[in-house]
Amino acid sequence: MNPNLLWYIPLLPFAGFLLNGTLGRKLSRAGVVAIALLFTAIPALIVARLWIFLGAAGAPLKLSIASQPWIAVSNFQVNFAFSVDHLTLVMLSIITGIGFLIHLYSAGYMAHEEGFWRFFAYLNLFMFFMLVLVLSSNFLLLFVGWEGVGLASYLLIGFYFTKDSAAKAGKKAFIVNRIGDFGFLLAMFLIMQHFGSLNFEQVFAGVEAMPGMTGGLFTAICLLLVLGATGKSAQIPLYVWLPDAMEGPTPVSALIHAATMVTAGIYMVSRCHLLFDRSPVSLTVVALLGAATALMAATIGLVQHDIKRVLAYSTVSQLGYMFLACGVGAYSAGIFHLMTHAFFKALLFLGAGSVIHAMGGEQDMRVMGGLRKKIPVTFYTMSAGVFAIAGFPLLSGFFSKDEILYQAFVSPSPVGKLVWVVGVLTALLTSFYMFRLWFKTFFGTPRFDEHSAGGHDAHQAHGVHESPAVMTVPLMILAVLSVIGGIVGVPTAFGGHNEFEHFLAPVFETPGVATATPGSASTAFALTSIAVLMFCIGLLAAWWMYLKKPGTAAALAKSAKPLYSLLEHKYWVDEFYTFLFVTPLQMFARMFLGGIVEGGLVQGIPAAGAGATRGLGALVRRMQSGNIRSYAGWLAIGAAVVLLVAVFTKGGLR
Secondary structure, eight states: OOTTHHHHHHHHHHHHHHHHHHHGGGSOHHHHHHHHHHHHHHHHHHHHHHHHHHHHHOSOOOEEEEEEEEEEETTEEEEEEEEEOHHHHHHHHHHHHHHHHHHHHHHHHTTTOTTHHHHHHHHHHHHHHHHHHHHBSBHHHHHHHHHHHHHHHHHHHTSSTTSHHHHHHHHHHHHHHHHHHHHHHHHHHHHHHHHSOOBHHHHHHHHHTOTTOOSTHHHHHHHHHHHHHHHHTTOTTSTTHHHHGGGSOHHHHHIIIIISGGGHHHHHHHHTHHHHHTOHHHHHHHHHHHHHHHHHHHHHHTTOOBHHHHHHHHHHHHHHHHHHHHHTTOHHHHHHHHHHHHHHHHHHHHHHHHHHHHTTTOOBGGGOOOTTTTSHHHHHHHHHHHHHHHTOTTSHHHHHHHHHHHHHHHOOSTTHHHHHHHHHHHHHHHHHHHHHHHHHHHSSSOOSOHHHHTOSSGGGTTOSOOOOHHHHHHHHHHHHHHHHGGGGGOOGGGTOOOHHHHHHHHHHOOTTOOOOOOOOHHHHHHHHHHHHHHHHHHHHHHHIIIIISTTHHHHHHHHTHHHHHHHHTGGGHHHHHIIIIIHHHHHHIIIIIIIIIIIIIITHHHHHHHHHHHHHHHHHHHHOOOOHHHHHHHHHHHHHHHHHHHHHSTTOOO
């Protein structure tokens, strides 16, 4: 296969961005959509060609291509270079496949929005940067994509820029991610200093050349990389931007904050597994961060009423599972869950968008109910996503989440059993809050006015109704993937061969690093039985509280008001950050930067210069009076000054 095709994978979406960004205002909506879809579909076809090439080659995939030297200083050189291995191929498939479906869905969802061309230009720009991120063969180019998706996220979250909450959410996402990116930059400086390169192959070869070295340098680098990953993948302490990002259009939530951008941190940690494997401390930190984030976000999701925010906290929680997997050395399991999560979470967000579309923009589940008969396609497809994420046996989420819990339990990690317990408890909470969403949205007595619910928009004057085919077809495809997507990772204990793990083995096999000792079949079945039990308890509890006895949840919230208030206010984390960081920085900006720097230096120095110029001008103006007697006087004064200088200066008159 010609490696030059790799250039086209990111450059075609960038071409779509340029065309729609410059000409989109003058094009019809159909023309804008055609450009956006075409320049997303072709990269997906190239990725499919990579799969065919891999099958025909019968050997591990490794393609690389590089430009002329991008940066060359002394012995340090970085190329603008792409490479594809098995991990990259999985990520490319998710980004281009899910990305194309979301572009297609957006053609219907955004059909009547202002700035239609701008939205699709931003979507294509995001695709470009995300593809650069996963294709890059060095840390610096990865960082370009890393920063680029941050920019695209800012633009898309704040797409409704006239809406103050959306503008603030975009700024919050941008600023919080810059904190993590600072850690990533410091990590790159350390890598460059100690390995003399930023190219993956050279850095990882340098790591392998030091077989006995652990901790120390590796721990410093890895902890800084983890700081960057907590920003992009929304982990404690930098997760606070993602729930607010729901202010953007729903397709943005599906594309960026479920299927692609938020997985960048997981991808980066997995790509750098050789570094993390040499730092047990860093792996322990990753495992504990993931477990804590998974549990914390799941508890907050229990009390959310906005359908998109429930899914947002669910995303944070599921990303915690992926971090947990990486922390116990189960990188393949983490990427497996990343893939299945892309299927069912994109489906859930797009399904939520279909519900919001049917309800005329309403997002509060307290005014929904009984929608399964009104929007049956949305109901059945979204149900597949709910059951998948909750861990219904044999669906995609069941296999990937169960694999993470199993790997945590048998892991040699000192915190393996602890994070397994947290993961099991989180599985129970996940089942509960997802079926809570399901019952409150689709079951029970309708809590909306049939005609006013769908009549907020002139184009929705027919009450609550199903979405058009351009929106429901992507839902159907994602529903199928959510149901069957786990078959590639069926473990041996269930009669499978875990083909997904074998596929990624060439990337993650590390000689000399301790791995999990496979448990017995009885252990696997026992752990699976516990996970299934958590699914059943969550389902039955949600059914009892929100369908059988609808008043139970309100009574429970009232009886446990302090706990409910803690969860409702999201542990007061935003308020704590505001008190500890935001308010002091704002005061510093107003008093020092605004007062001393802006008022004193920036404005004071030009003002002083202007005053001096005016004074000198006034003096010179008096000298140029046009009066001959005045000129004679100034001439006499000048002659006297010259004479005095000559007399009193060394070497003057004798």
